[in-house]
Each structure stands twice: as C-alpha cells, then as structure tokens.
Amino acid sequence: MTPSFLAESIPENRKVLVSTTTRHIPDIVRQLNEWQYLERTLHRLLAAWGRHHQELDDKAALHRHVWDQAEIIRRLRERIEQFPGGKPDAWVHPAFESFANVVLLAPAFEDALDAVYHHLLCPLVRAYAEHVQNAHPIHDAPTVALLHEINTLKEQHYFWYRDYRRRHPHATDPAYREALERGIATLGDFRQPMPAFEGKGADLCGVNVDFVLPHSSGRPHDWRSRYDIMPYLTADFSEHVEARRLFWAIGYLREINLPDEQLRWLYYGHRMPWTWHHDISRHLWDESRHGLSGYSRLRDWGIAVSDVGLPPSNGTGLRVFPEATPISERILDPYVAETNFLTPGVPMSPQNLYNEVFFIGMVAENGHFIVKNEAYDDFRSGEDFESAEMMLFDIIDETTHVQYAHRWLPLLAEQAGIDNTMYRERAVKARAEKQQEELCRIEEAQGLPRTPGFGPWEHYQALLEKIRQCIPFSPEFKPERRSHKPM
Ligand SMILES: [Fe+2]
Ligand SMILES: [Fe+2]
Numbered sequence: 001m002t003p004s005f006l007a008e009s010i011p012e013n014r015k016v017l018v019s020t021t022t023r024h025i026p027d028i029v030r031q032l033n034e035w036q037y038l039e040r041t042l043h044r045l046l047a048a049w050g051r052h053h054q055e056l057d058d059k060a061a062l063h064r065h066v067w068d069q070a071e072i073i074r075r076l077r078e079r080i081e082q083f084p085g086g087k088p089d090a091w092v093h094p095a096f097e098s099f100a101n102v103v104l105l106a107p108a109f110e111d112a113l114d115a116v117y118h119h120l121l122c123p124l125v126r127a128y129a130e131h132v133q134n135a136h137p138i139h140d141a142p143t144v145a146l147l148h149e150i151n152t153l154k155e156q157h158y159f160w161y162r163d164y165r166r167r168h169p170h171a172t173d174p175a176y177r178e179a180l181e182r183g184i185a186t187l188g189d190f191r192q193p194m195p196a197f198e199g200k201g202a203d204l205c206g207v208n209v210d211f212v213l214p215h216s217s218g219r220p221h222d223w224r225s226r227y228d229i230m231p232y233l234t235a236d237f238s239e240h241v242e243a244r245r246l247f248w249a250i251g252y253l254r255e256i257n258l259p260d261e262q263l264r265w266l267y268y269g270h271r272m273p274w275t276w277h278h279d280i281s282r283h284l285w286d287e288s289r290h291g292l293s294g295y296s297r298l299r300d301w302g303i304a305v306s307d308v309g310l311p312p313s314n315g316t317g318l319r320v321f322p323e324a325t326p327i328s329e330r331i332l333d334p335y336v337a338e339t340n341f342l343t344p345g346v347p348m349s350p351q352n353l354y355n356e357v358f359f360i361g362m363v364a365e366n367g368h369f370i371v372k373n374e375a376y377d378d379f380r381s382g383e384d385f386e387s388a389e390m391m392l393f394d395i396i397d398e399t400t401h402v403q404y405a406h407r408w409l410p411l412l413a414e415q416a417g418i419d420n421t422m423y424r425e426r427a428v429k430a431r432a433e434k435q436q437e438e439l440c441r442i443e444e445a446q447g448l449p450r451t452p453g454f455g456p457w458e459h460y461q462a463l464l465e466k467i468r469q470c471i472p473f474s475p476e477f478k479p480e481r482r483s484h485k486p487m
Contacts, residue, residue, distance in 0.1 A: 015134035028135070028143055029083045030092075030193040036076040037092045038124060038190060039150075041100040041205040043069040043277070045116050047213075047266040048206060052109040052342060054218035056256060056295060056305070061160050063259045063288030066266070068153045070281035075146045077274065082142065088274070091201025093194035099183035100205035110170040117161035119172070119180045125154050127190040204270050213267055215345035216316040217260035223317075225309030227456035228334040229463070231327055234438070234485055235445035237371075241378050241479035242464050245387055248375055249301070250308045252294025252390065257313030258287040258360070265356065268348035271415055272408070279404045286397040293390045300386065301470045303463060309334075316341055327444050331456045350416035357412055361405020362427035363434060365398050367486045372398070374482045382473035434487035442484060 017026035046069060050062045077088035103120065106112035128147040135144055172180075187194065233250070236243035262284040266277055298308065311317050317339045321330050348356075372395050379388035413420035450457050473479075 013134045014136070015131065017135070017140065025083055025085055026140075027193060028131075028140060029080060029086050031131075032076055032080050032086075032143070033088070033090050034092045034096065034187075034193060035124070035127070035190065036073060036080065036088065037096050037100075037202060038120070039069060039072050039076060041096075041103065042116055042120060043073060043281070044100075044205045044267060044270075045104060045112065047263040048104055048211060049106070049109055049112040049116075050263045051214045051217035051260050055220050056292070058164065059217075059256060059260065060288050060292050061164075063285050065157055065160075066259075066263070067281050067285035068157070070278050072150050072153060073274070074278055075149065079143055079146055093197050094200065094202050095186055095194060097202035097205070097208070099187060100202070101209045102179050102183050104206050104211055105209065107173045107176055110168065111173050111176050113161065113164070114170065114172040115176075115180055117157060117164075119177065119184070121154055121158060121161075123184055123189050125151055125158075130191060206267070207270050212344045212347055213264055214342040216312045216314055216339075216341040217257070217263075218341055219312065219317070220305055220310060222304060222306035223310040224335045225306055227459050228309065228331040229456055229460040231331055231441070231445035231448060232456070232460045234441055235448065237442075237485045238482050241382065241473070241482075242467060244375055244482065245379065245384065246463055246467060247485070248387065248391065249294045249297040249303075252290045252394065253298060253305070253308065254291070254310060254313075255287050255294065256291025256310070259284040259291070261313055261356070262287065264345075264348050265353060269353055271350070272411065276408055276411070279408070283401050283404055286401065290394050290397070293393070297387060297390055301467045303466060307459075307463060311335070312341060327447070328449055328454075328456075331448070350412070351418065354409070354412040354416040354418050357405060358409060358423065358427070359430075361402055361409070362423065363430045364487065365401050365405070366427060367431045367434065369395070369398070371483050371486060378479055378482070382477035382479065384471050384473060386471070431486065435484070438485055438487050 017028050019027070043066065046062060046066050050059075050066070053059045053062050080086040080088045103112075103115045106115060128151050131140075132144050132147050132151075137144065184190070230250075233243050233247040237247060262280060265280055266284070269276065269280070295305070298304070311334075317335055319330075319334055319336050372391055376388055376391035376395065379385075379391060409423055410420050412418075413423075448457070452458065
C-alpha cells in the first residue's frame with residue numbers, strides 16, 4: 001500500500017528533473033552550478049564593497065555574512081559533487097558574468113548594498129523556495145534540505161539589511177535598478193537553468209573589469225582618541241598585569257581592522273582555489289570576532305572606542321611627525337584632521353598577497369602565542385575569567401590561522417613567482433627583527449612623563465582605574481614579570 005503522506009506530499013506544480021534528453025545527470029545539477037555562481041558573486045560583492053562600512057556593528061555583520069556566504073557556497077559545492085560527474089567548477093553560461101559585473105559596478109555603496117541584500121537576494125530566495133516546493137520531496141531531498149538552510153541564512157541577512165535601511169534610508173539609483181532587473185530577467189529569474197552554450201563560460205565576477213577596492217576601510221564615528229596611550233602600554237606591558245589587561249582589550253578591538261584587509265585578499269585572490277577562499281572567509285570572521293570581543297570587554301569596563309582609538313590598520317589617518325619630535329609630543333595629538341579613507345586604492349598583486357599572508361600568519365600570529373598564553377594564565381589566576389576566556393578563544397582560533405598559512409603559502413608563492421623554501425627560517429628572522437624594533441620603542445616609551453597634569457598619563461591612569469574598580473583581580477593574585485610585547 002502506498003503511504004498516504006507520500007501521495008499527498010507530491011506538489012501540484014511538480015518540477016521533474018529528467019526529460020527525454022537527460023542522460024545521467026538530472027537538470028538540478030546545472031541549476032546548482034548556476035546558483036553557486038550567483039552565491040559566489042554575492043561573496044565577491046561583499047568583499048568588493050565591504051570596506052565602505054563605518055560602524056563596528058555593521059562591519060561585524062558584513063564579516064559574518066562573508067562567512068555565511070562561504071558556507072552557502074560550500075554546501076552547494078558539496079551537493080554538486082554528490083552527483084556522478086557533478087563538477088563544482090564547471091562553466092556556467094557567460095551571461096552570468098555580464099550580469100555579475102553590472103551588479104559589481106554599482107554607482108555607490110548604498111546601491112551595492114541594495115543589490116546584494118534586496119535585488120539579488122529576493123529572487124534567489126524565491127527560486128530556492130520554488131524548488132523546495134516543487135521538487136520531489138524524497139528524490140531530491142538533500143537539495144531541498146540545503147536550500148532550506150540557505151534561505152534561513154538569507155532571511156537573517158535580509159533582517160540585518162532592513163534594520164540598516166531604517167538607519168540609512170536610500171532609494172536605489174533608477175538606472176542601476178533597471179539594469180539589475182533586466183539582468184535578472186535575462187537569467188530567467190534564476191528559476192531554470194540557462195540553455196546550453198558553446199565555448200568559454202563565465203569568469204568570476206570582477207576579474208575582467210576595472211574595479212578597485214578603497215584604499216582603507218571606513219571608520220566608526222568615534223575612532224579618534226584624544227591621546228595615544230599605546231606607548232605607555234608598550235612600556236608597562238611586561239611589568240604590570242593591569243597594563244596587559246587593558247592592552248589586550250585594545251589590541252583585540254584593533255583586530256577588527258584585519259578582516260577589512262582580508263576583504264582585499266578575497267577579492268584579489270581570485271586565482272586561488274575555492275578552498276582557500278573558504279579558509280580565509282573563516283579566518284576573516286574569526287578576526288572580526290576577536291575585534292568584537294575586545295570591544296565588548298572595553299564596554300564592560302565603561303570604556304568607549306574614543307577613549308582608546310581605532311586607527312586604520314594601514315596607517316592612514318595617523319600623523320607623520322618629523323624624526324626629531326619627542327615621543328611625549330607625538331602622543332598628544334596623533335591623528336590627522338581629515339582623511340577620506342574610501343578613495344580608490346591600488347589592486348593587490350599576487351606578491352602583495354603572499355607577503356600579507358606570510359606576515360599575518362608566520363610573523364604576527366605566530367609571534368604572539370607566548371604573550372597570549374601568559375596573559376591567559378594571569379587573568380585566570382587573578383580570577384578575571386571573562387578576560388581569560390577572551391584570550392583562550394583567541395589562542396584556539398590563532399592556532400588554526402597559523403595552519404592556514406602553512407597550508408597555502410606554497411601555492412601563493414607559486415602564483416607570485418616567489419621562492420617559498422626556507423619560509424620558516426625567514427619568519428624566525430622577521431620575528432626577531434620585530435622584537436628588536438619593539439625593544440627600541442619600549443626604551444623610548446620608558447622616558448615618557450608620568451606626572452599629574454600630563455594629559456596622556458592622566459588618561460592612561462584613569463582607564464586603568466576604571467578597570468580596577470570594575471573587575472579587581474583577586475587579592476591573593478601575585479602577578480609576576482612577563483615577556484615584552486613582541487612587536
Ligand atoms: Fe586574532
Ligand atoms: Fe588570527
């Protein structure tokens with residue numbers, strides 16, 4: 001007897017995935033490839049335009065969406081591979097590339113956001129929902145299941161966008177909107193696979209058009225601090241556990257700059273295989289989380305971004321002082337008055353990409369394990385468990401990040417024409433040089449005024465006092481001297 005639930009669950013507009021011309025690959029496979037291309041386009045659009053975000057929460061949402069998109073693409077690729085002959089990197093119709101480039105070349109950031117989160121998202125959600133409703137609920141159940149998962153993520157992205165639009169009202173540029181609608185119609189609203197084609201298919205979004213990412217990334221409204229207290233933290237790091245506690249919260253906050261840099265890695269790393277993009281998307285999200293964990297720790301203590309500053313990672317926005325300027329003057333007003341962070345930058349070459357991945361993984365991440373573990377031990381012993389947890393989760397993520405560097409440097413080097421042999425030895429040398437430079441900075445900073453009335457010193461002391469008042473270390477805790485900051 002046929003179970004009744006099965007008969008009843010066959011949809012009225014049943015979408016049958018075989019026809020007289022079908023051999024052994026059902027039609028859904030080509031469709032999955034096309035959907036994957038569109039999702040990959042969204043991933044590249046987030047990388048292309050994401051540096052425009054200014055506020056921390058919006059940056060963090062974008063970084064999260066980059067990871068979600070990577071997971072969406074992973075799911076689609078895995079499903080494609082489950083079919084005999086299914087190839088996740090198979091060409092799709094060249095019309096997809098033309099469309100993707102129309103989307104990319106938005107007249108402005110807000111229009112690009114409308115495209116990503118509304119004009120593309122809505123027809124995709126509808127196409128996925130239609131397949132879920134009309135495909136055979138048993139034959140193609142694995143695709144149905146993953147489309148459910150994807151639409152759940154897309155719903156969250158849409159909710160973020162709706163909230164963002166309430167804060168930043170905007171109507172899409174009419175000509176751009178019309179071009180998007182025309183493109184989506186040409187692609188059959190993403191509902192049916194495009195007809196078969198001869199020759200070369202679509203390259204990735206953006207690789208054949210001129211588009212450059214901004215020189216730096218947007219800054220939150222309160223990114224400037226009155227003083228630069230970092231030299232005090234540098235000087236006191238090894239001696240004072242409270243300086244270390246303040247330093248780590250600020251250091252982690254500043255890590256939110258790294259994912260903004262990594263958007264460039266994703267965009268200009270288009271020659272790298274998909275699995276690299278997946279790893280970097282996770283790396284990027286982790287660094288964004290580290291940024292938020294530092295931020296939330298500062299907020300726990302009643303400290304604002306403007307108390308500690310969030311200068312851009314590439315030095316834009318910092319004043320350049322004549323060499324002879326004493327450090328006590330340099331920390332008084334460290335920032336330039338006006339900076340347009342979003343002027344177009346320079347495209348990243350394969351050599352730049354190799355060098356950045358090498359520096360982050362082999363020098364910066366590798367070089368901080370000792371001081372991070374010392375901080376974890378101290379904060380735990382002193383019973384500031386929130387700060388200890390912040391350290392521990394970072395140490396766990398960083399261990400994976402260093403593995404990414406080992407895994408991908410050989411291929412990045414090959415693409416850049418760089419000799420990667422002895423890269424470990426080069427890293428040891430680079431870390432030693434960084435330590436040497438840091439020791440010079442420490443020595444210089446030890447000469448800073450530490451007297452009432454000197455603004456930066458008073459500000460630094462006030463921040464330490466805030467933390468002490470808020471979360472004192474346990475009275476039994478006897479901190480010891482620790483390593484110097486490594487860079
Ligand atoms: Fe990190
Ligand atoms: Fe990291």
